[in-house]
Amino acid sequence: MSSVLFDQQGKLSVITVENDFATAKITPYGANVLSFIPRSPRNMADLLWVSPAARFDGRQPVRGGIPICWPWFGKHASDSTLPAHGFVRNMLWQLDQVNHLESGATELSLSIESSDESLKIWPYLFHLQLVVTVAESLTLRLVTTNLSDHTMVLTEAFHSYFKVGDASKVTVSGLEGSVHIDTLSAMKRSVQTKKLFLSPPMDSVFLNHAVDAKIDDVVLSRQISVRKQGSSSTVVWNPGSEIVKGFKDISNEAWPEFLCVESGNVFEDVVTLLAGEKHELKLELFSDAFVR
Numbered sequence: 680m681s682s683v684l685f686d687q688q689g690k691l692s693v694i695t696v697e698n699d700f701a702t703a704k705i706t707p708y709g710a711n712v713l714s715f716i717p718r719s720p721r722n723m724a725d726l727l728w729v730s731p732a733a734r735f736d737g738r739q740p741v742r743g744g745i746p747i748c749w750p751w752f753g754k755h756a757s758d759s760t761l762p763a764h765g766f767v768r769n770m771l772w773q774l775d776q777v778n779h780l781e782s783g784a785t786e787l788s789l790s791i792e793s794s795d796e797s798l799k800i801w802p803y804l805f806h807l808q809l810v811v812t813v814a815e816s817l818t819l820r821l822v823t824t825n826l827s828d829h830t831m832v833l834t835e836a837f838h839s840y841f842k843v844g845d846a847s848k849v850t851v852s853g854l855e856g857s858v859h860i861d862t863l864s865a866m867k868r869s870v871q872t873k874k875l876f877l878s879p880p881m882d883s884v885f886l887n888h889a890v891d892a893k894i895d896d897v898v899l900s901r902q903i904s905v906r907k908q909g910s911s912s913t914v915v916w917n918p919g920s921e922i923v924k925g926f927k928d929i930s931n932e933a934w935p936e937f938l939c940v941e942s943g944n945v946f947e948d949v950v951t952l953l954a955g956e957k958h959e960l961k962l963e964l965f966s967d968a969f970v971r
């Protein structure tokens with residue numbers, strides 16, 4: 680059984696995919712995957728979190744799900760008037776294909792291209808494709824094609840919001856050996872030598888991190904695996920009780936409900952594409968229920 684339904688939430692179109700493995704939701708606005716609930720293990724909570732105060736008005740990214748940061752991560756390097764995390768999460772992508780695979784999985788392909796508007800803020804011709812595969816795991820592949828006749832340098836990330844039972848009781852393993860940059864402590868750098876025990880607020884970049892990470896959630900009694908390819912960086916973010924007050928689309932008491940573990944290429948881990956070259960950033964998410 681596999682279905683793809685088109686609905687509306689606020690001013691945004693939302694596509695619901697249901698098959699034998701899972702249910703998922705995605706909005707073409709920013710090509711943001713908003714929800715992924717696997718059928719097994721049974722009664723698994725949504726892996727992803729969307730703020731109850733999220734705006735679905737098409738004027739700002741939905742707070743939650745997996746926003747796509749591209750072609751820059753964080754603040755623009757030289758122009759503070761440009762949006763943080765690039766511009767494609769604020770744009771409507773086109774749905775190109777829906778494929779029901781023989782395996783029973785469902786694959787959606789969306790894309791966006793450079794335009795007169797984008798060329799004003801980023802001087803490259805590009806094609807950007809997101810392929811989402813809904814199966815026992817959720818897979819996202821972001822494929823950048825440099826259509827320009829000159830070299831493109833970009834940073835990018837899947838800014839994934841994971842639903843957790845309590846962000847102050849979560850650990851993240853797999854970051855060991857990476858370079859930890861604490862953006863809340865004057866960019867202090869250190870080598871991450873052990874499992875990360877979350878103590879929000881946290882806004883940390885882990886460079887030279889190309890392997891999987893695991894989120895251990897003792898409150899929801901589950902582990903979320905964050906597998907990736909084509910990525911050298913991971914960012915871990917939760918605003919905590921004070922910084923959350925600066926976000927209109929996150930209620931003050933909601934900060935313990937989520938943890939961002941973002942997979943991409945940020946800071947000095949840039950992606951350089953010669954004319955005509957492609958780059959793929961791949962993310963695969965799945966969850967195992969575990970007994971404490």
Ligand code: TA6
Pocket residue numbers: 753763764838882914916939941
């Ligand atoms: O990924 C961490 C971060 O850059 C934080 O500094 C915080 O700004 C968060 O992203 C949310 O950014 P946004 O632009 O989506 O509000």
